[in-house]
Every structure is written in structure tokens, then in C-alpha cells.
Amino acid sequence: MEPVWEAGYGGPDLHRRNFGTPCLVRGDITRKNFIFALIPQLKRVGFPAHNVKIWWYSMGMTIAEKILARASGKSKVEPGEYIIGKVDLAMVHDLTGPLTLNVLKEVGYDRPWDPEKIVIILDHQVPANSTVTASLHKQLREYAGKYGTKFHDVGRQGVCHQILAESYVKPGMLVVGADSHTCTLGALGAFATGIGSTEMASVFLTGELWFRVPETIRFELKGTLKPGVSAKDIILYIIGKMGVDGALYCATEFTGEGVERLSVDGRLTLCNMAIEMGGKTGIVNPDVKTLQFTNTKNESQVLRSDKDAEYHKTMEVAVEDLIPQVALPHSVDNVKPVSEVEGVEADQVFIGSCTNGRLEDLEAAAKILKGRKVKAGTRLIVIPASPSIYMEAERRGYIRTFIEAGGVVCNPNCGPCLGGHMGILADGEVCVSTSNRNFIGRMGSPKSKVYLVSPETAAATAVEGKLTDPLRYVRG
Amino acid sequence: MSVIRGRAWLFGDNVDTDVILPGKYLVLTDPNELAKHALEGLVQDFYKKISKGDIIVAGKNFGCGSSREHAPIALKYAGVGAVVAESFSRIFFRNSINIGLPAVISKDARRTIKENEQISIHLEEGYILRESGEKIPVEGYPEFLLEILKDGGLLQNLKRKFAGMGGVSRTQP
Numbered sequence: 261m262e263p264v265w266e267a268g269y270g271g272p273d274l275h276r277r278n279f280g281t282p283c284l285v286r287g288d289i290t291r292k293n294f295i296f297a298l299i300p301q302l303k304r305v306g307f308p309a310h311n312v313k314i315w316w317y318s319m320g321m322t323i324a325e326k327i328l329a330r331a332s333g334k335s336k337v338e339p340g341e342y343i344i345g346k347v348d349l350a351m352v353h354d355l356t357g358p359l360t361l362n363v364l365k366e367v368g369y370d371r372p373w374d375p376e377k378i379v380i381i382l383d384h385q386v387p388a389n390s391t392v393t394a395s396l397h398k399q400l401r402e403y404a405g406k407y408g409t410k411f412h413d414v415g416r417q418g419v420c421h422q423i424l425a426e427s428y429v430k431p432g433m434l435v436v437g438a439d440s441h442t443c444t445l446g447a448l449g450a451f452a453t454g455i456g457s458t459e460m461a462s463v464f465l466t467g468e469l470w471f472r473v474p475e476t477i478r479f480e481l482k483g484t485l486k487p488g489v490s491a492k493d494i495i496l497y498i499i500g501k502m503g504v505d506g507a508l509y510c511a512t513e514f515t516g517e518g519v520e521r522l523s524v525d526g527r528l529t530l531c532n533m534a535i536e537m538g539g540k541t542g543i544v545n546p547d548v549k550t551l552q553f554t555n556t557k558n559e560s561q562v563l564r565s566d567k568d569a570e571y572h573k574t575m576e577v578a579v580e581d582l583i584p585q586v587a588l589p590h591s592v593d594n595v596k597p598v599s600e601v602e603g604v605e606a607d608q609v610f611i612g613s614c615t616n617g618r619l620e621d622l623e624a625a626a627k628i629l630k631g632r633k634v635k636a637g638t639r640l641i642v643i644p645a646s647p648s649i650y651m652e653a654e655r656r657g658y659i660r661t662f663i664e665a666g667g668v669v670c671n672p673n674c675g676p677c678l679g680g681h682m683g684i685l686a687d688g689e690v691c692v693s694t695s696n697r698n699f700i701g702r703m704g705s706p707k708s709k710v711y712l713v714s715p716e717t718a719a720a721t722a723v724e725g726k727l728t729d730p731l732r733y734v735r736g
Numbered sequence: 737m738s739v740i741r742g743r744a745w746l747f748g749d750n751v752d753t754d755v756i757l758p759g760k761y762l763v764l765t766d767p768n769e770l771a772k773h774a775l776e777g778l779v780q781d782f783y784k785k786i787s788k789g790d791i792i793v794a795g796k797n798f799g800c801g802s803s804r805e806h807a808p809i810a811l812k813y814a815g816v817g818a819v820v821a822e823s824f825s826r827i828f829f830r831n832s833i834n835i836g837l838p839a840v841i842s843k844d845a846r847r848t849i850k851e852n853e854q855i856s857i858h859l860e861e862g863y864i865l866r867e868s869g870e871k872i873p874v875e876g877y878p879e880f881l882l883e884i885l886k887d888g889g890l891l892q893n894l895k896r897k898f899a900g901m902g903g904v905s906r907t908q909p
Contacts, residue, residue, distance in 0.1 A: 342878060355762040359805055362765060363891055369898040385763070392763045440803040440827055454803040456831035458890050465898060470880065504750050505797035509826050538797060540826055591750065678759035678802070699754035699801060700777050706758075 320566030322476040323545055324511035327451040327563055331434040339475040339572070348433040348450075350463050351379045353420045354386060355680075356438035358396045359457035361403055364464060371407065373467035378409040379428055381420040384674045385681045418646035418672035421445060421614040425528060426646060430554050431546040432561040436463060441614050441696065443534045447527035448554055449546030449562065451511075454535065474540045475572035476511040481518025483580030488734030490624060491526035492616055492694065492714035494518070495533040496585040498577060500595025508538030510572060513565065518579040519544055524553040525620035532615045533696050536592040584729055587712035590700045598717050604727040606711075608639045608691040611718050612670075613677045616694035617645030619652055621715040626658035628719035628733045629665040635725030640667030641683045643675040667722065679704045692721045737886050740817045740838065740857040742789035744849045747778070749795035753828065756799065756807040770806050771813035782814060789817040791855060795846050796821070798839075799828025808832040808839075818857055820845045820864065820874070833881055836889030840864075841875040848872060859885070 295316060299309040317336055321329065329337040331345035352360050357380055364370035372378050380400050388394035397413075404411035412423055420437065421444040429435055431449030435442065438460045445452035455469065463469050479498060485491075499506075512534045519527060531542025544550070545564040556562065584598040611617070611625050622644060634640045642662045644650040650672055653659050662669050676683030677695040685691055685708035693703070698710035713721070716730035723733070755777025757770060764770050775782040792798075792811070798821035799807060808831050811819065818838040822845075832839040840857060845864055849855060849872070856865045860882075863871040877885070887893045 342880075356803065356805070358765055363894070366891055367894045367898050390763065396763060396765075438803060440801065442803075454827050456803055456805040456827060456834055458805060458834040459830060462890060462894055465894065504800055505823065505825070508797065508823060538800065538825060678754075678762075680759050680762065684760075697752075697754065697801060699752045701758045702754045704760070706777055 320568035320570065322511065322513060322569040322571065323449065323563050323565045324451055324476055324513065324541065324543055325473060325569070326565075327432060327434055328471060328473050330432070330563070331451075337473045339473050341473045343471055343473060344468050345434050345471050347377070347436050347463055347467055347469060349377055349379065349424070349428055349435045350460065351381060351420055351424055351435070351437035351439070351442065352400075352457070352460055353380070353384055353439060354382045354393070354396055354400060355384045356457045356460070357400045360438060360460045360464065361399055363458050363461035367461065367465070369465065370403070372409060372464045375407045375409040377467070378464065379412070379424065380404050380409055381412040381423050382414065382417045383412075383420045383423075383672075384678070386417045386673045387414050387671075389681055416647065419614045419617055419674055421528075421532070422617065422645035422649070426648060430556055430561065431550055432563045436460070436469060440535050441532055443539060443541045444528050444532040444614055446534070446541045446543035447524065447531040449544060449550050449564075451541055451543065453541045472509070474509055474511045476513050476569075477507050478513045478515055478571045478574040480574055480576045481514060481516040482576055482578045483518060484521045485518070485579050485582065488716050488731045489582050489584055490714045490716060491522055491529040493582055493585045494577065494579055495530050496587055496595050496712065497582060498575075499533060499537045499587070499593050500585065501575075502537040502593070504536065504591060504593045505538040506593075507534065509540055510538070511541050511543055512537070512539040513543050513545075513571075515545065515565075518577065520547065523620055524549055525618040528618065529615055529621075533592070536696060584714060584717050584731065586717065586727065587698055589698050589709040589711065592696070592698060592712065598713065598727065598729045602727050602729055604692075604711065605690060606638050606692040606721050606726060607689040608641065608676075608683060608685065609634075609718050609722040610641045610643075610676055610683060610691055610693040610695060611715050612641070612643030612645065612675050613693075613695035614645065614674070615696045616715050617643055617649065617672075619649050621694065622649070622653045622658045623656070625715045625719035626653075626661045628716060628730060629667070629723065630661050632665055632723045634666035634722045638722055638725040639683070640665065640722045641670065641675065642667050643670045643682070644672050646672050665722070676703050678702060692718055692727055694718050737859050737882075740789065740791065740859070742791045742817045742855070743787065744791055744793045744851065744853045744855050745786070746846070746849070746851045747792060747794040747798075749822075750797045750800055751778070751794055753799060753801040753804050753807045757804060757810045759802075762804060762806055764806070767809050767813040770810040771815075774810035774814035774816075786815045788815040790815060791817050791857065792819040792821075793845050793849050794819065794821040796823050798824050799832070800825040803827045803831070805831045805835060808835050808837050812837040820857070822846055833877075833884055834890040836885065836892075838885055842872055844872050845874070
């Protein structure tokens with residue numbers, strides 16, 4: 261038997277990689293343990309072995325490793341190591357939160373470790389669309405009221421990851437959310453990852469959680485994007501190459517000119533879909549744009565990857581050559597250039613979600629839709645991700661543009677992305693969507709189909725009523 | 737930990753959380769109601785066809801997609817005794833163990849085990865026993881995960897730690 265737990269976990273095979281031969285020790289074997297275990301032998305041959313430790317602690321770390329090291333009170337951690345990390349921010353929403361509260365109820369103790377660090381956001385089905393949903397909302401509202409946790413009720417509601425980005429997350433934080441797309445927030449230089457509802461109950465009570473320090477895969481983005489091509493196209497392209505489990509359990513770090521040139525909105529889109537290739541988090545090293553966006557004046561908490569940090573893999577992506585991409589049903593890695601599959605008729609176009617419901621996305625769509633009409637027979641649904649985005653889009657005239665074109669603009673929430681609310685699909689219907697998943701039945705009927713695209717492609721598709729390459733709208 | 741015995745149900749790679757439990761049922765919190773929709777995206781009336789203790793044997797990346805704990809809960813209450821897969825998505829793996837449904841990693845199980853075959857999982861010994869008497873190795877858990885599974889899930893684990901701390905407050909039903 262060969263209990264190489266890490267390898268079996270689906271992640272990179274750390275032991276084989278480092279030692280060349282399969283290692284027969286499970287889980288807790290790390291490079292550090294291995295090297296430190298050699299110290300007595302080194303001493304025996306007269307090697308000044310204390311230098312080994314000095315050398316070890318001076319080795320570079322990635323930003324993900326640094327944040328986990330700090331959260332666990334260590335000066336250094338390495339991939340494969342298990343740590344207990346102190347959580348800086350914990351988030352639940354209206355679908356996962358009630359399960360957490362039910363667990364607390366069963367435990368018989370529900371006082372949170374720090375109400376200031378708990379954020380409860382209504383975003384999946386809000387305002388309530390049924391008595392069942394209404395009672396879930398009520399349950400969360402009462403818990404928040406009782407302990408004074410942060411709470412985003414109707415009126416302050418919005419897509420949870422966007423609300424966290426706008427108001428709570430700072431570079432260097434350890435963030436957990438009971439939602440898989442929590443990895444979005446790594447775009448702000450935080451370590452952010454999705455967890456389940458039961459373990460969230462444990463976080464509520466203790467403020468701590470176990471983590472396995474992930475290997476980091478680096479995506480070096482070369483060059484800058486052409487007009488009409490956006491962050492969504494980059495991440496769809498990458499997932500197409502990596503496969504839906506290509507980064508299983510890894511942190512995915514985005515570096516290079518292609519990322520530096522992106523706005524914070526675009527970086528959030530990139531990191532948002534890290535989970536779609538199995539990533540534990542997406543992460544971007546903080547720069548001036550990050551500090552400005554998060555209103556960070558004091559840089560002491562900000563962490564960045566060292567130049568000599570060790571990566572599991574580095575992939576280069578030439579973004580200047582990129583053209584608009586689409587993920588075809590029913591898998592996010594089923595990616596092709598839009599130009600190759602144009603013409604699929606769309607019953608519905610959705611622009612919104614934690615992937616593409618931000619101001620820059622609405623701007624890109626509005627530019628194409630301005631003065632044009634949505635094709636008869638196609639429904640356009642636009643959902644800004646947060647109240648502040650909604651207001652700014654209104655001020656800039658985008659909302660008017662969408663409505664004049666024949667679209668509907670809904671209040672900030674997750675919308676039809678997961679088939680719960682506002683735009684559920686019937687049998688045989690097709691939605692061209694800026695969201696992040698196209699699994700069978702994701703948006704409603706198991707017989708419907710979802711195509712994932714950028715806001716530019718979605719807008720062009722709405723105009724033509726069929727999947728359309730947006731480049732000619734941008735040029736023309 | 738006791739041995740898990742059941743018939744094998746074979747599935748492929750990348751079985752995602754939207755086919756395990758479609759998003760429209762996420763408003764349900766009663767585990768027995770959730771169970772009625774388990775794997776609805778792939779097998780109609782799975783909960784009626786399965787016998788208690790049956791074992792799912794799947795390929796790579798089982799449970800990819802959402803963080804919804806409803807997915808492993810639906811499987812558990814439908815009667816699934818364990819899920820064996822070549823690899824799991826990270827959050828599903830955590831959730832599954834946290835709710836007390838063993839998620840077992842085995843490189844070879846999917847390739848060798850036949851549909852409907854009677855198998856038994858010996859977790860602590862680290863193997864699956866086939867009808868033929870063949871043993872297929874499974875991968876071990878770190879100590880603290882094994883402990884959670886032995887407790888029957890994280891909830892029992894937490895109960896032990898927080899029982900009798902007082903300050904119990906009524907939460908809404």
C-alpha cells in the first residue's frame with residue numbers, strides 16, 4: 261500500500277516531485293520535515309547543520325504561504341503542511357447560512373467568537389421569492405440582530421463577494437466564506453477560500469479553521485488585451501487549457517503585465533473562476549490599484565510573493581493574442597473561441613453575477629447596446645452586483661441604455677446564475693451568460709443549456725439573438 | 737470505525753454539485769427532503785433505487801463546483817454509505833467528512849470495481865474488499881480527519897467541545 265495522501269487528494273504529487281521516489285509516509289511529511297530529519301546525519305559528517313535551519317527560514321514564500329504563515333503564527337509554512345489559521349473574516353449567505361445556524365443550534369451554543377468579523381449577506385434569492393426563502397432570511401436576520409454581526413438585508417443586499425470586496429476585505433487577510441466563489445477576493449491580495457456550512461459553524465465558535473497549505477500555480481500573463489477582449493476571456497481560456505481539475509487544491513496566482521494592466525474589477529473576475537479549475541483560491545499580489553480600492557493606508561499588513569518563492573508550475577499566457585472565448589455546455593473547460601461557434605440561438609442573455617456584475621462589465625455591455633435593440637425573441641437580464649454599482653451605472657446612463665435596448669434590470673442579487681431566482685430556464689432553452697458555471701440544470705431545467713462568455717460577447721449576442729463575436733461591434 | 741458494506745454504483749469523472757443536488761432545492765433544509773433529489777441530474781429517483789449503505793464509486797474530481805453542503809447531506813440521507821473516488825474537489829471532501837459521510841480516495845477502485853458489485857470499505861485498515869476477495873488500497877486520512885469521522889461528523893466533535901459552556905440561546909426553528 262502506498263498511502264501518499266496528498267497525491268491521492270488530487271493535488272500535485274509533492275513527494276515524488278521533491279524526492280524522486282514515492283514516499284511512504286502520509287499527509288504530514290513535508291520538505292521541511294525531510295530536510296530537518298537529515299540534520300543529525302549532516303552533523304555526523306561534520307557539516308555545520310544549524311546553517312540548514314537558517315537557510316530554510318530564509319527561503320522565499322508565495323503570497324498564499326505568507327498569509328497562511330501569519331494566520332497560524334509561524335514564520336514559515338510550506339505546501340503540504342497542515343495549519344490552524346486564525347480567520348480575519350467569515351461570510352455566509354442566505355442559502356448556506358441557515359445550515360450553519362442549524363448546526364449551532366444542535367451544538368447548543370451559538371455565541372460567535374467575534375461578531376465584527378462575521379458578515380451575513382442576503383444575495384441568492386432576495387427579496388424573498390417564497391415563504392421558505394423568507395423564513396431563511398428571517399432566521400439570519402434574527403441571529404445577526406441578536407449578536408450584532410454585520411448584516412446586509414434587503415436594501416443593502418448584493419452579490420456577497422462584491423459586497424465583501426467593496427466594504428470588508430483588506431490585503432493580507434485570511435477570509436473564509438460558505439460559498440465556493442469566495443476565491444474571488446484573492447484579487448485583493450487576501451487568502452480567500454470557500455468552506456462548508458458545518459465547518460463554518462466551527463469558525464463562528466472558535467475563529468479558527470484547519471488548512472492544508474496549497475502548492476501555488478503561477479499564471480504569468482504576457483502583454484495587454486485587445487479592445488473587446490476582457491478578463492473573462494483570459495480565465496475561460498486558462499480553464500480550457502487546465503481542465504476542471506487542473507488546479508485541484510492549488511492556489512492560483514496571477515502575475516505579469518497582463519494582470520497589472522487589469523483593473524481591480526477585472527482581477528476579481530480572474531480570481532472568481534479559479535474554483536472552476538479546482539483551485540483553492542485565486543490570488544493577485546497587491547499593487548497601487550489594490551491599495552486604493554481597499555483604502556489601505558497602512559501597508560504593514562500587505563504581503564507579496566518573494567522573488568525566489570517556489571511555484572509548483574508556471575504557465576505563460578500571451579493575452580495580447582487572445583480572442584473572445586466561450587465555455588460550451590455542460591462543462592466550464594469546454595472552451596472554444598466564440599468565432600468558431602457563432603450562431604447558436606439564445607433565448608436568454610444574462611449579464612451579472614459574482615463573475616461579471618461589476619461596473620466595468622456593465623460599461624462594456626452598455627457601449628455595445630447603446631442605440632441598439634435586443635433581438636426580438638431574446639430576453640436580456642442585467643443584474644448589477646451591488647447597490648453602489650447599480651447607482652453608478654444609473655448615474656452614467658447604463659441602466660437607461662439597457663432598458664431602452666429592451667432589457668430588464670433587476671436589483672443586485674445572484675439572479676438566474678444558479679437557477680434559483682429571476683430568469684430560470686425552461687426545457688430546451690439556451691442562455692448565453694456572463695456567470696461561471698454551465699453544469700447540467702444549473703440555471704433551471706436539466707434540458708436547458710448555458711454558454712459562458714464575457715459581457716462584451718453577451719451584449720453582442722443580445723443584439724443579434726445568437727452567439728456573436730463582439731469584436732466587430734468594438735471595431736465597427 | 738465500523739466497516740462500510742454495500743453495492744457499488746459507478747459514476748464517471750467530474751460529477752458536479754449541480755447534478756448531485758440542483759440549486760433550486762437549496763432552500764430546503766430538511767435532510768430527508770434533500771435526499772429525494774440526490775443525484776437527480778444523473779439518476780431519476782436515485783433515493784428509491786438505492787439500498788441503505790450502498791457505495792458510490794466515481795472517477796476524478798467528484799463533487800466539483802459549489803460549496804453547498806446540501807450535496808453530501810442529500811447523498812447521506814438518501815442512504816449512501818460512502819463515496820469512493822479517484823479524487824475529490826476540495827470543498828466537497830471537507831464537507832463530506834464534516835457531515836460524517838466518508839469520502840474515500842482510491843486510485844484503482846473505479847477501474848476495477850463492477851457496477852452493482854458487493855464491496856466493503858475497511859477505512860482504518862486502508863483497503864476495499866471485493867467479492868472476489870481482492871483488496872484495493874485506499875488512502876489514509878490525517879489523524880484529525882479520522883477523528884471527526886469516528887465521531888460521526890464535525891457536529892458531534894463540536895458538541896463535545898462546547899457542551900455545557902452555558903449561554904445557550906434559542907435559535908429560530
